[in-house]
Amino acid sequence: MHMLYNSPSFSVVKFDIQVAEPQLGEFLTANPELQLQRGGYEIVDKFSRKEIFIEGALAQQFQDGVEALIEQDPSEEDLDDFIESYASMGHQPVVMH
Known part of the structure; x- marks a missing residue:
């Protein structure tokens, strides 16, 4: 778990989940981009x-968008606007224990 971003409006945490490497077949060995990756962003x-x-394709889209935005030297407002487009899909209430 890595805190990637924390502003007054949003926080973004990256989760990398370690999984045992399966025995790769010939097809996946020849096409490593198709191997299943674990993890995502909260x-x-x-x-x-x-x-x-x-997670999955949506997480990859988020990562690609952040990387493209970082190349433009964004302001905190620019980053928050981008993150808001994903955060607006959230329906799970934050609950403190």
Whole structure:
């Protein structure tokens, strides 16, 4: 678990889940981009007190978008606007234990 971003509006945490390497068949060995990856991003909207966990293709899309945005030297507002587009999908309330 790695805290990637924390602003007054949002926090983004990356989760990398370690899995045992399966014995790869010839097809997956020749096409490593098709191998299943584990992990994702938890995005918390601090104002609405909701969160979402994204994984798979959506997590990859999020990562690619952040990397493209970082190349443009964004402001905190630019990053928050981008993150908000994903956070708005969150319906899970944040619950403290």
